[in-house]
Amino acid sequence: MKQLAVIAATTLLLTGCAPAATPTETKTPEPVYVTAPLTGVKYEENSTQAQNIKKSSVACKIDNSEAARPQLNLNRTDIVFDEMVEGGLTRLVAIWQSDLPDAVGPVRSIRPMDPDILSAFGGIVCYSGGQAIFTNMMRNTNVFNASETTEQGKGTFSRTKDREAPHNVIVNVNKLSTDHPEIPAPAAQFNYSKDLASSSAATSGTGIKEVSVYYPSALATWTTNTDSTKFLRTQDKKPHLDAADQSQLQTTNVVIMQVDVDRSYKDHKYGNVPKDVVIGTGKAYVFTAGKMLEATWSKPSRQTSIQLTAVDGNPITLAPGNTWVELQPKAEGKTVITPSATPTPSPTK
Secondary structure, eight states: OHHHHHHHHHHHHHHHHSOOOOOOOOOOOOOOEEEOTTTOOEEETTSHHHHHTTSOOEEEEEOOSGGGOSBBSGGGOSEEEEEEOGGGOEEEEEEESSSOOSOBBOBOOOOTTHHHHHTTTOSEEEESOOOHHHHHHHHTSSSEEEETTTTTTTTSEEEOTTSOTTTTEEEOHHHHHHTOTTSOOOOOOSOBOSSSTTSHHHHHOEEEEEEEEEETTEEEEEEEOTTSSOEEEEETTEEOBBTTTOOBOEESEEEEEEEOEEOOSEETTTEEOOEEOOSEEEEEEEEETTEEEEEEEEEOSTTSOOEEEETTSOBOOBOSSOEEEEEEETTTOEEEEEEOSSOOOOOOO
16 A cells, blocks of 8 residues: 555656646738739738729719819829810829729719720729710720719719819719629739839939929929828919818829820810820830839720830839829920939838
8 A cells, every 4th residue: 555655646746747738839820912903002811902902993084174173082093194185174084993982073074085095994984974976985995884874863973062063073983883893803004013112213213303294274293292202293383182181182103104196086166175195105204202214105905004114125113002194295295304403312111
Protein backbone atom coordinates (compact mmCIF):
# COMPACT_ATOMS: atom_id res chain seq x y z
CA MET A 1 0.00 0.00 0.00
CA LYS A 2 2.86 2.34 0.86
CA GLN A 3 4.39 1.64 -2.55
CA LEU A 4 1.08 2.41 -4.31
CA ALA A 5 0.79 5.73 -2.46
CA VAL A 6 4.28 6.76 -3.60
CA ILE A 7 3.42 5.90 -7.23
CA ALA A 8 0.18 7.89 -7.03
CA ALA A 9 1.95 10.92 -5.56
CA THR A 10 4.64 10.74 -8.24
CA THR A 11 1.99 10.57 -10.94
CA LEU A 12 0.22 13.66 -9.57
CA LEU A 13 3.53 15.53 -9.38
CA LEU A 14 4.42 14.69 -12.95
CA THR A 15 0.94 15.62 -14.17
CA GLY A 16 1.09 18.98 -12.41
CA CYS A 17 4.42 19.82 -14.02
CA ALA A 18 3.32 18.94 -17.57
CA PRO A 19 3.33 21.98 -19.86
CA ALA A 20 -0.07 23.44 -20.77
CA ALA A 21 -1.35 22.79 -24.26
CA THR A 22 -0.43 25.61 -26.66
CA PRO A 23 -3.55 27.18 -28.18
CA THR A 24 -3.73 27.05 -31.98
CA GLU A 25 -2.52 30.37 -33.39
CA THR A 26 -5.07 31.95 -35.75
CA LYS A 27 -3.86 34.34 -38.41
CA THR A 28 -5.92 37.30 -39.52
CA PRO A 29 -6.66 36.79 -43.20
CA GLU A 30 -5.12 39.30 -45.57
CA PRO A 31 -7.76 41.71 -46.91
CA VAL A 32 -8.86 41.15 -50.50
CA TYR A 33 -9.22 44.24 -52.65
CA VAL A 34 -11.21 44.95 -55.80
CA THR A 35 -10.49 47.83 -58.18
CA ALA A 36 -13.02 50.39 -59.37
CA PRO A 37 -12.89 50.26 -63.17
CA LEU A 38 -13.38 54.00 -63.73
CA THR A 39 -11.07 55.36 -61.03
CA GLY A 40 -8.46 52.68 -60.32
CA VAL A 41 -9.21 53.03 -56.57
CA LYS A 42 -9.02 49.79 -54.56
CA TYR A 43 -11.69 48.85 -52.02
CA GLU A 44 -11.91 45.97 -49.56
CA GLU A 45 -13.96 43.17 -51.09
CA ASN A 46 -16.86 43.35 -48.60
CA SER A 47 -17.15 47.13 -48.40
CA THR A 48 -20.11 49.17 -49.63
CA GLN A 49 -17.94 50.69 -52.34
CA ALA A 50 -16.94 47.22 -53.56
CA GLN A 51 -20.62 46.38 -54.00
CA ASN A 52 -21.18 49.62 -55.93
CA ILE A 53 -18.52 48.87 -58.51
CA LYS A 54 -20.36 45.71 -59.50
CA LYS A 55 -23.18 47.91 -60.79
CA SER A 56 -23.58 49.61 -64.14
CA SER A 57 -22.27 53.09 -64.75
CA VAL A 58 -24.72 55.95 -65.27
CA ALA A 59 -23.78 58.82 -67.56
CA CYS A 60 -25.83 62.02 -67.58
CA LYS A 61 -25.77 65.02 -69.90
CA ILE A 62 -25.19 67.89 -67.47
CA ASP A 63 -25.98 71.50 -68.33
CA ASN A 64 -22.95 73.78 -67.96
CA SER A 65 -24.51 77.15 -68.75
CA GLU A 66 -24.27 79.92 -66.18
CA ALA A 67 -27.94 79.45 -65.28
CA ALA A 68 -27.28 75.78 -64.48
CA ARG A 69 -24.40 76.33 -62.10
CA PRO A 70 -23.70 75.19 -59.45
CA GLN A 71 -24.52 71.66 -60.57
CA LEU A 72 -25.36 68.86 -58.16
CA ASN A 73 -22.90 66.13 -57.10
CA LEU A 74 -20.24 66.57 -59.77
CA ASN A 75 -17.59 66.01 -57.08
CA ARG A 76 -18.83 62.42 -56.76
CA THR A 77 -18.24 61.53 -60.42
CA ASP A 78 -15.72 59.00 -61.68
CA ILE A 79 -15.12 60.59 -65.11
CA VAL A 80 -16.40 63.80 -66.72
CA PHE A 81 -16.07 64.91 -70.35
CA ASP A 82 -16.29 68.64 -71.14
CA GLU A 83 -17.50 69.09 -74.73
CA MET A 84 -18.21 72.07 -76.98
CA VAL A 85 -21.83 72.62 -78.04
CA GLU A 86 -23.69 75.33 -79.96
CA GLY A 87 -22.49 78.89 -79.62
CA GLY A 88 -19.07 77.77 -78.40
CA LEU A 89 -20.41 76.97 -74.93
CA THR A 90 -19.77 73.65 -73.20
CA ARG A 91 -21.86 70.81 -71.81
CA LEU A 92 -20.72 67.94 -69.60
CA VAL A 93 -20.97 64.17 -69.93
CA ALA A 94 -20.69 63.11 -66.28
CA ILE A 95 -20.28 59.44 -65.36
CA TRP A 96 -20.99 57.93 -61.95
CA GLN A 97 -20.24 54.34 -60.94
CA SER A 98 -18.19 53.85 -57.77
CA ASP A 99 -20.34 56.45 -56.00
CA LEU A 100 -23.99 56.68 -57.09
CA PRO A 101 -25.85 59.72 -55.66
CA ASP A 102 -29.60 59.98 -55.21
CA ALA A 103 -29.69 63.30 -57.09
CA VAL A 104 -27.57 64.78 -59.91
CA GLY A 105 -28.19 67.50 -62.42
CA PRO A 106 -29.42 69.58 -64.04
CA VAL A 107 -29.76 67.09 -66.90
CA ARG A 108 -30.15 68.30 -70.49
CA SER A 109 -30.28 66.97 -74.03
CA ILE A 110 -28.07 64.61 -76.02
CA ARG A 111 -25.42 65.71 -78.57
CA PRO A 112 -23.90 63.98 -81.66
CA MET A 113 -20.54 63.07 -80.04
CA ASP A 114 -22.15 61.30 -77.07
CA PRO A 115 -22.62 57.88 -78.74
CA ASP A 116 -18.90 57.81 -79.59
CA ILE A 117 -17.90 58.84 -76.05
CA LEU A 118 -20.24 56.55 -74.11
CA SER A 119 -20.35 53.30 -76.09
CA ALA A 120 -17.07 52.17 -74.49
CA PHE A 121 -18.71 52.40 -71.05
CA GLY A 122 -21.91 50.52 -71.86
CA GLY A 123 -24.15 51.08 -68.85
CA ILE A 124 -26.88 53.72 -68.85
CA VAL A 125 -27.13 57.19 -70.32
CA CYS A 126 -29.74 59.66 -69.03
CA TYR A 127 -30.81 62.80 -70.81
CA SER A 128 -33.75 65.14 -71.23
CA GLY A 129 -34.73 65.39 -74.89
CA GLY A 130 -32.65 66.21 -77.93
CA GLN A 131 -33.06 66.38 -81.68
CA ALA A 132 -34.44 63.15 -83.13
CA ILE A 133 -31.33 62.57 -85.24
CA PHE A 134 -29.14 62.62 -82.11
CA THR A 135 -31.42 60.62 -79.81
CA ASN A 136 -31.72 57.97 -82.55
CA MET A 137 -27.92 57.84 -82.80
CA MET A 138 -27.73 57.30 -79.04
CA ARG A 139 -30.40 54.58 -79.08
CA ASN A 140 -28.49 52.70 -81.78
CA THR A 141 -25.68 51.83 -79.36
CA ASN A 142 -25.04 49.25 -76.65
CA VAL A 143 -25.98 51.83 -73.99
CA PHE A 144 -29.36 51.71 -72.20
CA ASN A 145 -31.17 55.00 -72.87
CA ALA A 146 -33.09 56.57 -70.00
CA SER A 147 -34.84 59.78 -71.00
CA GLU A 148 -37.26 61.98 -69.13
CA THR A 149 -39.97 60.53 -71.37
CA THR A 150 -39.19 56.82 -71.02
CA GLU A 151 -38.64 57.09 -67.25
CA GLN A 152 -41.97 58.72 -66.40
CA GLY A 153 -43.52 57.23 -63.27
CA LYS A 154 -40.39 55.30 -62.27
CA GLY A 155 -39.10 57.74 -59.66
CA THR A 156 -35.75 58.29 -61.39
CA PHE A 157 -36.36 61.70 -63.05
CA SER A 158 -37.87 64.72 -61.30
CA ARG A 159 -38.20 68.47 -61.65
CA THR A 160 -36.89 70.53 -58.76
CA LYS A 161 -38.72 73.68 -57.69
CA ASP A 162 -35.62 75.65 -56.72
CA ARG A 163 -34.43 76.03 -60.34
CA GLU A 164 -36.13 77.42 -63.40
CA ALA A 165 -36.86 75.21 -66.43
CA PRO A 166 -35.11 73.93 -68.46
CA HIS A 167 -32.32 73.87 -65.84
CA ASN A 168 -34.28 71.86 -63.26
CA VAL A 169 -34.21 68.17 -64.31
CA ILE A 170 -32.73 66.00 -61.54
CA VAL A 171 -31.93 62.28 -61.82
CA ASN A 172 -31.55 59.62 -59.11
CA VAL A 173 -28.64 57.71 -60.63
CA ASN A 174 -28.49 55.29 -57.68
CA LYS A 175 -32.04 54.11 -58.33
CA LEU A 176 -31.49 54.10 -62.08
CA SER A 177 -28.51 51.76 -61.75
CA THR A 178 -30.20 49.59 -59.09
CA ASP A 179 -33.28 49.21 -61.32
CA HIS A 180 -31.11 47.50 -63.95
CA PRO A 181 -29.05 44.72 -62.31
CA GLU A 182 -28.87 42.99 -65.69
CA ILE A 183 -26.53 45.70 -67.03
CA PRO A 184 -22.89 44.85 -66.24
CA ALA A 185 -20.25 47.09 -64.74
CA PRO A 186 -18.10 49.01 -67.24
CA ALA A 187 -14.67 47.98 -68.42
CA ALA A 188 -11.67 50.04 -67.28
CA GLN A 189 -11.24 53.14 -69.46
CA PHE A 190 -7.73 54.28 -68.51
CA ASN A 191 -4.57 52.71 -67.10
CA TYR A 192 -3.91 53.47 -63.43
CA SER A 193 -0.83 53.39 -61.24
CA LYS A 194 -0.88 51.94 -57.73
CA ASP A 195 -0.75 55.41 -56.16
CA LEU A 196 -0.33 59.12 -56.91
CA ALA A 197 3.46 59.09 -56.63
CA SER A 198 3.95 56.37 -59.24
CA SER A 199 1.64 57.85 -61.90
CA SER A 200 3.28 58.78 -65.19
CA ALA A 201 2.99 62.56 -64.81
CA ALA A 202 4.21 62.46 -61.20
CA THR A 203 7.36 60.57 -62.14
CA SER A 204 8.16 62.16 -65.53
CA GLY A 205 6.18 65.40 -65.82
CA THR A 206 7.05 69.05 -65.36
CA GLY A 207 5.56 71.18 -62.59
CA ILE A 208 2.63 73.46 -63.43
CA LYS A 209 0.62 76.04 -61.50
CA GLU A 210 -2.53 75.91 -63.63
CA VAL A 211 -3.89 75.08 -67.05
CA SER A 212 -6.63 76.94 -68.91
CA VAL A 213 -8.69 75.45 -71.72
CA TYR A 214 -10.30 78.04 -73.97
CA TYR A 215 -13.46 77.28 -75.92
CA PRO A 216 -15.01 79.91 -78.22
CA SER A 217 -17.45 81.05 -75.50
CA ALA A 218 -16.23 79.25 -72.36
CA LEU A 219 -13.12 78.95 -70.23
CA ALA A 220 -12.17 76.06 -67.94
CA THR A 221 -9.20 76.53 -65.61
CA TRP A 222 -7.60 73.92 -63.36
CA THR A 223 -5.28 75.09 -60.58
CA THR A 224 -2.96 72.88 -58.54
CA ASN A 225 -3.96 72.73 -54.87
CA THR A 226 -1.55 73.37 -52.00
CA ASP A 227 -0.21 69.82 -51.66
CA SER A 228 -0.29 68.95 -55.38
CA THR A 229 -2.76 66.10 -54.90
CA LYS A 230 -5.74 67.67 -56.70
CA PHE A 231 -6.68 70.24 -59.31
CA LEU A 232 -9.38 72.82 -58.49
CA ARG A 233 -11.77 73.93 -61.22
CA THR A 234 -12.71 77.47 -62.21
CA GLN A 235 -15.41 78.04 -64.84
CA ASP A 236 -15.39 81.35 -66.73
CA LYS A 237 -13.10 82.87 -64.08
CA LYS A 238 -15.35 81.94 -61.17
CA PRO A 239 -14.83 79.02 -58.74
CA HIS A 240 -16.89 76.09 -60.08
CA LEU A 241 -18.88 74.76 -57.13
CA ASP A 242 -20.87 71.66 -56.25
CA ALA A 243 -24.41 72.52 -55.13
CA ALA A 244 -24.38 69.54 -52.73
CA ASP A 245 -22.03 71.23 -50.26
CA GLN A 246 -20.73 74.37 -52.03
CA SER A 247 -17.24 72.84 -52.30
CA GLN A 248 -15.10 73.71 -55.30
CA LEU A 249 -15.00 71.04 -57.98
CA GLN A 250 -11.78 69.05 -57.88
CA THR A 251 -10.17 66.12 -59.63
CA THR A 252 -7.13 63.88 -59.33
CA ASN A 253 -6.40 63.81 -63.08
CA VAL A 254 -7.02 66.23 -65.92
CA VAL A 255 -6.71 65.03 -69.52
CA ILE A 256 -6.87 67.49 -72.40
CA MET A 257 -7.60 65.97 -75.80
CA GLN A 258 -7.22 68.25 -78.82
CA VAL A 259 -9.96 67.22 -81.24
CA ASP A 260 -11.30 68.12 -84.68
CA VAL A 261 -14.89 69.37 -84.90
CA ASP A 262 -17.42 68.06 -87.41
CA ARG A 263 -19.86 70.86 -88.31
CA SER A 264 -21.96 68.96 -90.83
CA TYR A 265 -25.02 68.72 -88.55
CA LYS A 266 -27.21 71.67 -89.51
CA ASP A 267 -29.48 73.45 -87.06
CA HIS A 268 -32.24 75.92 -87.95
CA LYS A 269 -31.45 78.11 -84.91
CA TYR A 270 -27.67 77.88 -84.41
CA GLY A 271 -26.53 77.12 -87.96
CA ASN A 272 -24.99 73.80 -86.93
CA VAL A 273 -24.48 71.51 -83.97
CA PRO A 274 -20.74 70.80 -83.48
CA LYS A 275 -19.56 67.24 -83.01
CA ASP A 276 -16.21 66.65 -81.28
CA VAL A 277 -14.41 63.92 -83.23
CA VAL A 278 -13.20 61.45 -80.59
CA ILE A 279 -12.55 58.47 -82.86
CA GLY A 280 -9.03 58.78 -84.25
CA THR A 281 -5.89 60.19 -82.70
CA GLY A 282 -4.42 63.51 -81.65
CA LYS A 283 -2.30 65.51 -79.24
CA ALA A 284 -3.05 65.34 -75.52
CA TYR A 285 -1.83 66.63 -72.19
CA VAL A 286 -2.06 64.71 -68.93
CA PHE A 287 -2.03 66.48 -65.55
CA THR A 288 -1.54 64.65 -62.25
CA ALA A 289 0.17 65.53 -58.94
CA GLY A 290 0.77 69.14 -59.99
CA LYS A 291 2.67 68.04 -63.09
CA MET A 292 2.10 67.89 -66.84
CA LEU A 293 3.04 65.28 -69.41
CA GLU A 294 2.64 65.61 -73.18
CA ALA A 295 0.86 62.68 -74.76
CA THR A 296 -1.00 61.25 -77.72
CA TRP A 297 -4.59 60.09 -77.45
CA SER A 298 -6.09 57.41 -79.64
CA LYS A 299 -9.48 55.73 -79.91
CA PRO A 300 -9.77 53.32 -82.86
CA SER A 301 -13.53 52.74 -82.72
CA ARG A 302 -16.74 53.70 -80.94
CA GLN A 303 -16.61 50.85 -78.41
CA THR A 304 -12.90 50.99 -77.60
CA SER A 305 -11.58 53.04 -74.70
CA ILE A 306 -9.27 56.04 -75.01
CA GLN A 307 -5.57 55.16 -74.94
CA LEU A 308 -2.99 57.68 -73.69
CA THR A 309 0.61 57.26 -74.83
CA ALA A 310 3.70 59.20 -73.77
CA VAL A 311 6.18 60.74 -76.22
CA ASP A 312 8.45 57.72 -75.74
CA GLY A 313 5.63 55.39 -76.82
CA ASN A 314 4.90 53.94 -73.38
CA PRO A 315 1.32 53.77 -72.05
CA ILE A 316 0.47 56.51 -69.55
CA THR A 317 -0.91 55.64 -66.13
CA LEU A 318 -3.17 58.03 -64.26
CA ALA A 319 -3.30 58.25 -60.47
CA PRO A 320 -6.17 56.43 -58.73
CA GLY A 321 -9.07 58.87 -58.44
CA ASN A 322 -11.49 60.82 -60.59
CA THR A 323 -10.66 62.26 -64.01
CA TRP A 324 -11.93 65.20 -66.06
CA VAL A 325 -11.39 65.14 -69.82
CA GLU A 326 -11.39 68.47 -71.65
CA LEU A 327 -12.22 68.04 -75.36
CA GLN A 328 -10.45 71.12 -76.68
CA PRO A 329 -11.37 72.05 -80.28
CA LYS A 330 -8.11 72.37 -82.20
CA ALA A 331 -9.13 75.11 -84.62
CA GLU A 332 -11.38 77.12 -82.31
CA GLY A 333 -9.77 76.88 -78.90
CA LYS A 334 -6.42 76.77 -77.16
CA THR A 335 -4.67 75.43 -74.08
CA VAL A 336 -2.54 77.73 -71.93
CA ILE A 337 -0.27 76.11 -69.34
CA THR A 338 1.23 78.21 -66.54
CA PRO A 339 4.40 76.58 -65.16
CA SER A 340 5.04 76.33 -61.47
CA ALA A 341 7.15 79.17 -60.02
CA THR A 342 9.08 76.64 -57.95
CA PRO A 343 9.78 72.98 -58.69
CA THR A 344 6.78 70.84 -57.76
CA PRO A 345 7.83 68.28 -55.13
CA SER A 346 7.04 64.70 -55.96
CA PRO A 347 4.27 63.32 -53.74
CA THR A 348 5.42 60.83 -51.16
CA LYS A 349 4.44 57.20 -51.58
